[in-house]
Amino acid sequence: MADGATAPPRPEPDPDDVSWIEPPTCPRCGAFVRIYPTTYDRWVSLATVEMPAKDAPEPFRWRLMRLPDLSRVTTDIVAVRVRGIDPLPGEPVVPAHRMRCGPDW
Ligand SMILES: [Zn+2]
Incomplete structure (x- = not known):
């Protein structure tokens, strides 16, 4: 309360219910994206x-x-740029949607 953390907690997502979020789409190309x-x-x-x-x-x-x-006991997912260290060639990364949908697309 002293820190101003007075926002109500987010509702717990139901892990069995995959329909509670409609995947957002890119306004440019209409592809499904994930926004983090x-x-x-x-x-x-x-x-x-x-x-x-x-x-x-x-x-x-x-x-x-x-x-x-x-x-709280919950965790938030945040997106972090992979930089500084080079990942292994086969290591999975999440590409930015801009890679597919850049100015030159
Ligand atoms: Zn796009």
Whole structure:
């Protein structure tokens, strides 16, 4: 309360119910995307499937990580750019949707 953390908790998603979220679509190309928060207050559209790191150019490599919410037992998923370290060629990464839907598409 002193930190201003007064927002109501999010409802617990039902893991057996896969229909509770309609996958968002890209306004440009209509493809299904996944939209995740990042660690710096921005949101990013990611492809719905992972691919080996060797098939995704470095600027488009993302990884999904669980961010422990210390105030609750739930965890949040955040998108983190894969940078600094080179992943193994076969290591799965989540490509940014922009890779398929960039200005030159
Ligand atoms: Zn698109």
